Amino acid sequence: MSTATVPASASLVRRKPPASVRRRRFLLAVANHSVLIVTATLFLAPFVFIFLTSLMTSDQALSPGHLWPHPFRWQNFADVFHKSPLWRWTLNSMIYMGLATLGLLISSIPVAYALSRIRWRGRNAVFVIVLIALMLPPQVSVVPLYVMWAKLHLVGTLWPLIIPNWLGDAFSIFLLRQFFLTIPEEYLDAARVDGCGELRILTTVVLRLAKPGIAAVALFSILYTFNDFFLPLLYTIDSPDHWTVPIGLSQFRSLHQVQWNLTMAATLLVMAPVIVLFFLAQKVFVEGVTLTGVKG
Amino acid sequence: MSLTPSVDAGAAAIAAPAIDRSRAKRKAAWRRRRFVLLLMSPWIVGFAVFFGYPIVFSAYLSFTHYDLLSPARWVGTANYRYLFHDDPLVWPAVKNTLWIIGIGVPLQVLAAFGIALMVARARSGIGFFRTIFYLPALAPPVVATLAFVYLLNPATGPVNIALSHLGINGPLWFQSPQWSKPSLVLLGMWGVGNTMIIFLAAILDVPKHLYESAELDGAGPFQRLRWVTLPTISPVILFSVVIGVIQGLQYFTQAYVAANVASGQASQAGDQTVNNYGYPEGSTLFYPVLLYQQGFRYFNMGYASALSILLLGVAFAVTLFIIVNSRRWVHYTGAER
Numbered sequence: 001m002s003t004a005t006v007p008a009s010a011s012l013v014r015r016k017p018p019a020s021v022r023r024r025r026f027l028l029a030v031a032n033h034s035v036l037i038v039t040a041t042l043f044l045a046p047f048v049f050i051f052l053t054s055l056m057t058s059d060q061a062l063s064p065g066h067l068w069p070h071p072f073r074w075q076n077f078a079d080v081f082h083k084s085p086l087w088r089w090t091l092n093s094m095i096y097m098g099l100a101t102l103g104l105l106i107s108s109i110p111v112a113y114a115l116s117r118i119r120w121r122g123r124n125a126v127f128v129i130v131l132i133a134l135m136l137p138p139q140v141s142v143v144p145l146y147v148m149w150a151k152l153h154l155v156g157t158l159w160p161l162i163i164p165n166w167l168g169d170a171f172s173i174f175l176l177r178q179f180f181l182t183i184p185e186e187y188l189d190a191a192r193v194d195g196c197g198e199l200r201i202l203t204t205v206v207l208r209l210a211k212p213g214i215a216a217v218a219l220f221s222i223l224y225t226f227n228d229f230f231l232p233l234l235y236t237i238d239s240p241d242h243w244t245v246p247i248g249l250s251q252f253r254s255l256h257q258v259q260w261n262l263t264m265a266a267t268l269l270v271m272a273p274v275i276v277l278f279f280l281a282q283k284v285f286v287e288g289v290t291l292t293g294v295k296g
Numbered sequence: 297m298s299l300t301p302s303v304d305a306g307a308a309a310i311a312a313p314a315i316d317r318s319r320a321k322r323k324a325a326w327r328r329r330r331f332v333l334l335l336m337s338p339w340i341v342g343f344a345v346f347f348g349y350p351i352v353f354s355a356y357l358s359f360t361h362y363d364l365l366s367p368a369r370w371v372g373t374a375n376y377r378y379l380f381h382d383d384p385l386v387w388p389a390v391k392n393t394l395w396i397i398g399i400g401v402p403l404q405v406l407a408a409f410g411i412a413l414m415v416a417r418a419r420s421g422i423g424f425f426r427t428i429f430y431l432p433a434l435a436p437p438v439v440a441t442l443a444f445v446y447l448l449n450p451a452t453g454p455v456n457i458a459l460s461h462l463g464i465n466g467p468l469w470f471q472s473p474q475w476s477k478p479s480l481v482l483l484g485m486w487g488v489g490n491t492m493i494i495f496l497a498a499i500l501d502v503p504k505h506l507y508e509s510a511e512l513d514g515a516g517p518f519q520r521l522r523w524v525t526l527p528t529i530s531p532v533i534l535f536s537v538v539i540g541v542i543q544g545l546q547y548f549t550q551a552y553v554a555a556n557v558a559s560g561q562a563s564q565a566g567d568q569t570v571n572n573y574g575y576p577e578g579s580t581l582f583y584p585v586l587l588y589q590q591g592f593r594y595f596n597m598g599y600a601s602a603l604s605i606l607l608l609g610v611a612f613a614v615t616l617f618i619i620v621n622s623r624r625w626v627h628y629t630g631a632e633r
Contacts, residue, residue: 028517029419036414040428046486047431049454050443064452107338114335120328130339133347135538135615137546139584140608141350143357143591143601148350150364167342198331227436229549230584234592246438250553260446267439274434286426289490290497 054265061260076265083262086269088241089248093226096158096244101221103166105214111168112176113202117188127177134170138230146234156239161231165221172217178291179213180206216288219281226274245270351608357601364595375602386603388578389586392477396547396582400481401540408488408536412495413521426496433489441553444483445470470558473579480550480580491536498529538615545611548584555580583607 017025053061054076055069080086114120115127149160183206191201207214229246236242243251249270252263278285333340358375360368379386415425432440447453448469456466467475506524515523526533552573559572573589574581587607591600 029417032414032417033419036418036425039411039414040425043429043432043486046443046447049447053446053454062452064457067454067457107342110335111339114332118328118332118335120332126336129343132612132615133343135542136611137542137584137607139546139548139587140604140611141347141354142587143597143604144350144353145346146592147353147357147364147597164342164346166338167346168339173339198328223434227438229438229553230546230588233552234588246436246549249442250438250556252442263442264446267443270439271435274436275431278431278434282427285430286493286497289493 050264050267053261054268056261058259058261076261080262080266080269084252089243089245092158092242093244096161097222097225099162100165100225101218104169104172104221105218107166107168108172108176112173112180113206116177116180130170130173134174155235156242158242160235175217176213179210183209215284219284219288354601354604357598358605360598362598364597375599379602385581385586389581389583392581393583395477397541397544400484401544403481404484404488405536405540407485408491409495412492412499415496416499429492430489432486437549438553440483440487441550442557445554445557448479470554471576473577476576476579483550494532498532499525502528541614546584547582551580551582551585
């Protein structure tokens with residue numbers, strides 16, 4: 001911030017640029033905005049087409065020609081619930097989401113605290129191991145884990161998805177650690193001087209100050225579990241009662257031939273809560289995503 | 297902090313024996329270590345059970361024939377010999393995965409960077425544009441893939457209909473071995489919102505005075521981009537490339553769903569028994585898809601373990617390579633890194 005005064009004084013000295021430069025800048029700005037608006041339109045177009053198709057009749061969605069629904073069939077959104085167990089899938093997704101997120105917060109917060117605010121020998125080495133675990137693809141450990149869950153007779157249930165989250169999640173530990181590191185040491189020292197033990201410091205000072213970070217981690221977990229496909233496919237594909245929303249949707253086609261209008265309606269119904277959540281928690285989203293990148 | 301020494305001094309003043317003090321200190325250190333251990337315990341158990349054990353057991357299984365029903369049978373290096381010499385699907389799967397990492401990832405990073413640059417230069421409505429470009433990233437991958445298979449349907453999809461209005465005969469997209477991977481890249485580019493937000497934040501964070509002094513030195517817009525923006529945000533670019541490569545190695549969901557849905561579309565009667573992995577013609581058979589098919593559809597778990605050990609080796613090598621070389625590519629500002 002201290003450097004801000006320098007450019008300010010520099011711009012005072014600078015004269016107004018000549019007309020040719022100003023014209024070129026104006027044209028550049030126009031070009032930039034045109035490309036921006038065209039690109040933005042392209043990014044929005046799929047949503048528009050999904051919406052339009054979700055209102056078509058099955059026949060119209062399958063025939064080339066008109067992109068405008070004729071007639072508008074709002075009934076599709078109700079039909080999705082009649083023709084597929086979308087509620088059941090949603091319930092399963094909520095169970096996975098809720099229990100996984102809860103466990104991940106309870107188990108990862110203390111680990112992140114130990115990795116950021118307490119000094120001990122080997123701390124950095126352990127943190128590097130956490131990072132490596134974070135970077136390796138889940139496929140490298142999946143065969144023995146499947147065998148393990150099969151021996152425990154838990155394949156075909158949601159438990160193989162939930163239980164690992166109760167034992168620390170590498171990404172959450174990483175992200176929480178970054179947040180904990182931003183808390184000024186003075187606050188912690190003040191609490192120590194007042195006679196707080198480390199546990200009290202964690203549960204009062206740190207948790208209160210890192211609330212936005214914890215919210216971001218919870219949000220990422222909610223999104224991750226809601227979107228997760230590989231693990232639910234692996235463990236629940238042969239027991240439809242335990243399908244989560246993504247698995248159910250991916251099987252939608254085989255359940256209903258190729259009813260694209262219903263598929264697109266289901267697609268919108270599934271996207272809607274995520275988008276609503278985004279608008280409710282936009283700040284947490286953007287700050288969280290940014291932090292994963294900037295401090296990485 | 298300032299209180300602690302004076303307390304110590306007070307303790308010394310009442311002439312407590314030095315031995316007692318060091319014992320108390322050691323006791324405190326021990327209690328501290330136990331506390332750290334307690335805090336770390338969820339991760340220690342989780343790491344052992346869900347990471348350490350599986351990798352060791354995977355290494356063992358890769359030398360066996362195992363189908364989950366009968367006990368594992370030691371077969372020596374047979375799985376690896378089959379993997380490297382005989383399996384006709386491994387090399388195509390590796391090539392497809394390299395394709396998505398070598399072509400798909402750079403295109404996505406480039407798209408995210410270009411969009412972030414344009415949004416950063418917008419005179420107004422940065423927040424508005426940021427939201428628009430971020431929205432697709434919110435669509436769950438399965439949902440986005442379903443939508444794209446429909447949008448890119450060769451005959452009835454809106455994209456080819458729009459193209460035909462422009463007099464262009466659209467490609468077969470997900471139905472053609474040549475176009476299936478580019479279609480997946482298109483799908484990926486639609487969802488670059490996360491990367492874009494990270495880039496945008498980094499670009500907006502570049503100190504203004506750097507641009508102004510570059511301008512005083514006579515640098516045009518492209519030179520400023522090359523010599524000011526790019527070096528300053530290079531750590532963020534490296535980060536997104538690393539994430540892209542790591543995600544490329546585990547690329548599964550979009551490929552699986554696209555192949556599954558597009559093949560069903562072609563055969564109309566959504567017949568589950570038809571082998572549709574990698575549809576069309578194995579062009580979307582990525583390494584993780586092959587691993588899933590071998591391990592969990594055919595239950596060749598010994599062979600799948602060999603595949604996973606190879607993946608582990610490659611992923612580990614890539615991670616190390618990137619970390620070791622990052623210093624040469626990246627310019628870090630400030631002293632904190």
